[in-house]
Amino acid sequence: MSESINNGNESGAASPGWEVEIPVQELDRSCRMPVLFMLWKAAGWLFLGSLLALLNSVRFHAPDLLAHCPWLTYGRIGPAASTAIVYGFALQAAFGVALWLTVRMSKSLLVQPGYIALGAGFWNIGVLVGVVGILAGDGTSYPMFESPHYAVPILFVAYSIIAGLGLVTFMRRQVKDLYVSQWFLFAALLWFPWILSTGSLLLHHFPVRGVAQVSVAGWYATGLLTLVLGGISLAVIFYVIPKVLKRPLHSHYMAVFAFWLLLFFGGGAGVLSGTTVPAWISGLSAVMSFFVCFASVLVGLNLIRTVGADLGRLMSPELRFVSVASFAFLAAGVLNAINAYSSIAEVTQFTLVLPALQQLVLGGFITMALFAGVYHLLPRVTGSQAPIEGSVNLHFGATVLGLGLTICVLGLGGLIQGQAMNDPEIPFTAVTKSALTFMRIETVGSLLLVFGSVLFLVNVGRSICPVLCCGPGGLLGCLKEDSVEEIESAPAAEPKAVEPAAPQVAKKASKKVAAKKKVAAKKKQAKKAAKK
């Protein structure tokens, strides 16, 4: 229930009823290494992906830009950008945030953080192989599932390590009551291997026949967006809002109802009515998108009731991101349901409206929710100051402006393009020309998004850097504090093999307070000097 997150306050005060209560700091520290590693890498992929997306956007001003190089042709850069953003950034950041949320809500230490970090390393190798493979011409052409067949097993193994240990952590939970965020996380973590293995087997290795591929690929993409990434994003939203406002969720049952609606109807194929597939597939997709819309409205209402009169407090950094994400989720649910209506799809299909809607889901909802999660967990996991607020606000501004511009311009352009396309009197060149202006304006949005991704990289880097490089309790300090000091004092020491007494000195030093550390090191040096 809702209280299960509210009693996990920052001071780590024991909640009554549970014998073993691990302090929150311990919990956070247990996931420090893998989570920070994932977030850092995710921020890097976001930057790379945004940069590639910008390159493709610029091509509508200069079609022949870098066209002489097969690796950089338009049709390869697009899928590479989307793979970098979806797999490198979104999924990776989602896994990182999901692990931390699991640890926090289960109140159990993260199991085997070292292996999880290893899994994250594999994941990054998998994404890299995928992106390079696409650029080399091995892309599969299925939207959202473009990685070549040889990259998918790497991703699958990496995922199994990360999610498997995450699920073990979940099984060892100290809090038996499940909060709704945990429901979403659990569903997302189970859904992903299911679609990934199905996609890999039935599209790459034993491809199904004809347009059955379209249905499978659509099912994969919708599941990935709505249930895996969407599920983790909703978990973040349901966690962060009550947590920061320090008040329980308005209605647990409303949230649970929305959960089951999304679970059963969110995995539709997302196929529009004019697509060349048997009509029942697009019909079923349309019905399902209606239920998803209903679930979105439920979630929206629930959140609005939760926030209630505290609307003014939404100005805190992570809440700003969360409120944009919630709004985008609601808007996407409603717009997708409208778009599934056949007379609307007649106009919007094959136009820029589709990328606009995808940007609304992936950028507006998922990415913003993940940003909120990252900014919420960074100071807690690093145990240091929150990222500079001005910089976070700048990131927020640039991203929201960029997304807003991109979505509006593409949506509007798409509608005009669709109207023109359905009028056979207008030659096709004129149809594309009518949309071209909008695609050109969209470049500004892409530029803002690149700027936003740089700021995100800087903000994450700034928070992680002190932990990585210096300061007490660094990455290496996931072990124990005194061992860190041992390592710190080591450079001052002479080669150990000569000095059997040195470790003892170091241990002594570690017991002293930080201020006396230097003195101890000096003494040690002096001793060594004396012995010599």
Added chain:
Amino acid sequence: MNNGLLLFFGILVAMVSSWFGFVHSPQLQFGKQLPELDESTGASFPVPRSGAANRGRDIYRQNGCASCHTQQVRQSGFSFSVVIEDFGTNTVQLSQLLPSLSSQFTPSSPLPEETPFRLKEGIDLRTAEGIVKSLTEVGAVAMALISPSGADIERGWGIRRTVGRDYLLDSPVMLGNQRIGPDLSNLGNRNPDANWHLVHLFQPRSVVQDSVMPHYGYLFEKREITGAASADALRFNGELVVDDEGRQVIPRTAALDLVAYLLSLRLDEPIFEAPGEKSATVESAEETLVSEQSGATE
């Protein structure tokens, strides 16, 4: 709610049911579908692609052509037309009847000389059947033809909508969902000139003024001209195509394969699931081609 097991089974049921819905059922429908064999002609549909065209499909996939081009044609409905195949012998009664059916005729106007003669277009099925019946009564041989309608079809992108059967022999199926460039389902029929396509791939804006397609120069080999130009070098309207540095341009195998694939894309065969009218629309497609030669993006 603290029952993790119940949650797990709930999720499992959702996963399995959506898998059956969107993965298993479509495969049940298409897994055993075979190409349609026309016993009278021995031809099968869909027509298997040549080796070069199959390799070309791979080039199409590698370069992500599907991100800007669809291969699916929609239709908004049907209209019917009446065609008289034979006027019969009872010409007196027929010429009395015709003015009541079509405004092209007056009681005194002579019967058209050529058959089949298209009497009416764009009418609904009931009207068409009524006309056919009254024509049959006076001894003429007439039939009602079905013709799909819609913007895509009027643009000449196909004589009918595309259906699942069209893609039975293709893997991956690249339907595409963006039309930055035109639909390619019927490209082989719309523009059967392989050389035009090669030039278009090499320098899109030299043949289509406002095209936003990037050039695919890497599918071509540039060679200095020593003496006479190579016989394989790219020519357009009899003139040698050269690159910026004045070198001759020779299409690589990849370019030839890609064009073979593009030319193998045809949507001109009516089939059971999607009836259409072959002869008439091929004519109109050719007309479209002529009008498009001047300025259309590919």
